[in-house]
Amino acid sequence: MAVRSLKRFVVDRVDPSVWTPAVQPADQNAPKVAVVGAGPAGLAAAHELSLKGYRVTLLEKENRPGGMLTCAIPAYRLPREGLTREIDALLNENIDLRCNQQLGRDFTIETLQEQGHRAVFLAMGSHQSRRLGVTGEDVKGVIPGIEFLKAYNLHGENLAAGHVGIVGGGNSAMDAARVAFRLPGVESVTVFYRRTREEMPAYAEEIEAGLAEGIKIEALVAPVEVLSQGGKLTGVRFIRNELTEIDESGRRSFKAVTGSEFEARVDTLIVAISEQPDLAGVAEDLQRTRWGTLAVNDESLLTTRNGVFAAGDLVTGPATVIEAVAAGKKAAAMIDRYLNGRLLKELRKVRLPSVYIEPVTAEDEDGVVAERPESPHLAVSCRKSFDEVELCIDEATARCEASRCLRCDLEFTHPE
Ligand SMILES: Cc1cc2nc3c(=O)[nH]c(=O)nc-3n(C[C@H](O)[C@H](O)[C@H](O)COP(=O)(O)OP(=O)(O)OC[C@H]3O[C@@H](n4cnc5c(N)ncnc54)[C@H](O)[C@@H]3O)c2cc1C
Ligand code: SF4
Known part of the structure; x- marks a missing residue:
């Protein structure tokens, strides 16, 4: 459902x-x-x-x-x-x-x-966005992910320009990337992630939407140094990783590949590896x-x-x-x-639906199989704005989807 x-x-x-x-x-x-x-x-x-x-x-x-x-x-x-x-x-x-x-x-x-x-x-x-912990990260142009998102969402400020790099693979990283993509003055957006795309913790639909919008994902890389000239960010030196055995998080772990370092030109670096x-x-x-x-x-x-x-x-x-x-x-x-001086214990109460809703009688129509609906999406060509991307299903689709529900609640609420 x-x-x-x-x-x-x-x-x-x-x-x-x-x-x-x-x-x-x-x-x-x-x-x-x-x-x-x-x-x-x-x-x-x-x-x-x-x-x-x-x-x-x-x-x-x-x-x-x-x-x-x-x-x-x-x-x-x-x-x-x-x-x-x-x-x-x-x-x-x-x-x-x-x-x-x-x-x-x-x-x-x-x-x-x-x-x-x-x-x-x-x-x-x-x-509080966690820091990268690499040399040079205090230079101008390196922005904590939450600070970047807050600047735009609360004050309408654009902190990104030119070639934007995002370090991280979670929802904060994908949100920062997709916001940067929509801002004027941004030429390209690349997400740098230490494992593969499959291991990225961001919602799969966010990753797919970001890729459709033109965001690049550079997987299996880790930053080793933030590069600057005259106090201004110019790029990042990365090292390539390779996957190893599965770790305690249930995902493949990784290790650096010796001699695989490379430099990427970055004008704004958004650090979105995690928050605390x-x-x-x-x-x-x-x-x-x-x-x-x-x-x-x-x-x-x-x-x-x-x-x-x-x-x-x-x-x-x-x-x-x-x-x-x-x-x-x-x-x-x-x-x-x-x-009220009572025991601080959670009393688990099963809450049944308070309203009885008559079940819909499903009608078998030959050859018609109602499948889980996909929500419509804003065309990619219209995404240089902050208009909503995932749109609402229409009434007919909603009615059809609701009628697929097996009504598990009837087990408890059906009047005798
Ligand atoms: C970029 C991003 C995308 C996300 N996307 C999703 C998503 O799609 N779906 C989902 O379910 N979750 C998502 N999350 C996670 C979700 O937003 C959080 O789990 C949730 O908001 C946590 O709620 P909270 O009330 O504990 O804290 P918060 O929502 O962080 O609220 C804490 C409040 O406390 C205020 N505050 C902080 N310090 C102080 C202080 N010293 N004095 C007074 N006030 C203070 C803050 O300003 C804030 O208003 C996302 C998070 C981020 C960062
Ligand atoms: S009532 Fe049962 S079938 Fe309907 S949405 Fe809930 S769990 Fe799914």
Whole structure:
């Protein structure tokens, strides 16, 4: 089933007000909770807490909420109009959203507690791009991937020019490459990756779309030195790799081929090998893990300080939007239990569909086999813009696809 396409079909057509629950205004004496970071984890937690009647202060470093959805994921994948509508539907009068407020610069966990917040939820994500660790990388023209994406998405700034090289093979690398491809002044875009294309962790559809747009992928190479003249980036010296045995990640490992070094001309180098949390503003007594994330109790999401919870990419490292939303909801449930003096344990409830929908009777039409539909895509010739690339299926296709569903829920919800 193309569940994602069907969900998107509905979300594109139905205003969020249809499913936004009514909110009771919080009592002036209701407990205050602070949420730091307005990405999917922070927004989900703030929303859930607001529905439970808490007064939520939502503090965000950037000039608008949304986290990576707003500042990193490009508009040709996630149009801003729909995103803004969804975020607005999560906010309400019980949530006091304060943008341009950075933990460690404008406030601390202690000041939040002094202001009467009875619990603090940290959801600052993983925003620090890892460095290459090679000679010369501090030169002008070398840009961390997240900084490059934020500059364009939040401020409309173009940091790329000429021949652009991207180092990395994940979604950040492909997003940076496809954004660079769309910017004026960019002549070519090449992604340099240390394994083969098959091992790239980016979504296969993103890689294929990037290739169709004209992005080149140079596989089995690793940077050894960033080259510059007069403080200005001129290129990168790479070494070729060859694949070896399968490692603990389940992928083929690699080793450098002696004597295979070569130079590539690069005017802008975007480093998108991975991200990690920026814990500079987080008090030292909150324990870190050896991966540079914040340590929490898996079940309660409590950090090593009482009353301070954390979840999302800040705890897991780079993951997905849906995992961050789930973590934010779980954090809200734990904070509610904490403030009511209850055991910090997750009660697993099976949630059945609340509405009974009559099953569609499938009609066998000779020779017609309904297959999983492919979404239409914007023509490659129109892709020098930030217009959405993957388009919505039409109503007939959506109806046909929905009728292929086996309705597993009827096992539980069919009225006798
Ligand atoms: C380029 C890119 C593409 C991606 N594509 C996909 C995709 O297609 N599908 C998918 O499911 N996932 C994707 N992801 C991953 C997904 O975006 C993240 O897993 C998710 O956003 C994590 O949610 P979060 O709320 O934990 O953190 P974030 O979304 O990172 O939000 C954290 C928020 O905290 C704020 N913040 C940070 N530090 C501070 C501070 N000191 N004080 C106050 N506020 C602070 C940040 O500004 C941000 O708004 C992508 C990620 C990137 C980088
Ligand atoms: S109800 Fe069953 S068949 Fe339908 S989408 Fe869910 S899992 Fe698939």
